[in-house]
Amino acid sequence: GQQLNQSPQSMFIQEGEDVSMNCTSSSIFNTWLWYKQEPGEGPVLLIALYKAGELTSNGRLTAQFGITRKDSFLNISASIPSDVGIYFCAGQGRGAQKLVFGQGTRLTINP
Amino acid sequence: DGGITQSPKYLFRKEGQNVTLSCEQNLNHDAMYWYRQDPGQGLRLIYYSQIVNDFQKGDIAEGYSVSREKKESFPLTVTSAQKNPTAFYLCASMGWREGSYNEQFFGPGTRLTVL
Numbered sequence: 001g002q003q004l005n006q007s008p009q010s011m012f013i014q015e016g017e018d019v020s021m022n023c024t025s026s027s028i029f030n031t032w033l034w035y036k037q038e039p040g041e042g043p044v045l046l047i048a049l050y051k052a053g054e055l056t057s058n059g060r061l062t063a064q065f066g067i068t069r070k071d072s073f074l075n076i077s078a079s080i081p082s083d084v085g086i087y088f089c090a091g092q093g094r095g096a097q098k099l100v101f102g103q104g105t106r107l108t109i110n111p
Numbered sequence: 112d113g114g115i116t117q118s119p120k121y122l123f124r125k126e127g128q129n130v131t132l133s134c135e136q137n138l139n140h141d142a143m144y145w146y147r148q149d150p151g152q153g154l155r156l157i158y159y160s161q162i163v164n165d166f167q168k169g170d171i172a173e174g175y176s177v178s179r180e181k182k183e184s185f186p187l188t189v190t191s192a193q194k195n196p197t198a199f200y201l202c203a204s205m206g207w208r209e210g211s212y213n214e215q216f217f218g219p220g221t222r223l224t225v226l
Contacts, residue, residue: 003153031213033214033215035217040199040220040222041219041220042115042117042201042203042217042218042219042220043154043201043217044217045214045215045216048214088153088154090215092213097142097159097161097167098144098156098159098169099205099215101153101154102153103152103153104153106151
C-alpha cells in the first residue's frame with residue numbers, strides 16, 4: 001500500500017534541543033495527523049491539521065500543513081526526556097476511507 | 112470516559128491455533144481498523160470496516176479474519192494460516208467530532224506471541 005516518506009528515521013539529541021521532522025507524499029491530502037507512540041502502547045494523537053498552510057500548536061509541539069498539500073512538518077521545542085518515543089505522521093485524501101502512515105521517526109534524548 | 116479497549120494486553124498461543132483479539136469502542140465511531148506492527152516497524156493495515164456488517168481487506172489481510180456485528184465491536188481472528196503471527200496488534204476507530212473534523216484514535220494494543 002501507499003506510504004508516506006517520513007524523515008528522519010531516527011534522531012539522537014540532547015535534552016533542551018529543538019526537534020524537526022517531516023512527511024512528504026506524492027499525493028494530495030486533505031488531513032494530516034501526527035501521533036506519538038511509546039513502547040508497548042498505542043499511538044496517541046498529538047495534532048490534527050485540516051487546511052493547507054495551517055499552523056497548529058499543542059504545548060511545545062507545533063505542526064504545519066504544507067501549502068502544496070503534499071507535506072507536513074512537526075517541531076518540538078526545548079525537548080525533555082518524556083518526549084522520547086516514535087512519532088508517526090498520517091495523511092488522508094478527500095473521500096478516502098483509511099489513513100496512510102509514515103514509517104515513523106524514533107526520537108532518543110540524552111539527558 | 113470514551114475510548115477504545117483491547118483485550119488482553121498480552122496473549123500467548125501455540126502454533127496452529129486460531130486466536131481472537133477483542134476491540135471495543137464507545138466513541139460512537141462508524142469506522143474501525145486493525146493494524147499490525149512488527150518490532151521497529153510502522154503500521155500495516157489488516158482490515159477495516161466503515162459500517163456494521165461490512166468490512167474490507169487492507170494491505171496484509173491474508174491469514175486474518177474479522178466480523179462487524181455491532182458498531183462498538185470489531186474482533187480480529189488470527190488464523191493458523193497466518194505464517195508469522197507474532198506481532199503487536201492495534202485497533203483504531205475514526206469518526207467525526209464537533210466542527211466536522213475526522214480523527215482516528217488507537218487502542219492500547221495486544222501483543223500476540225505464538226510459541
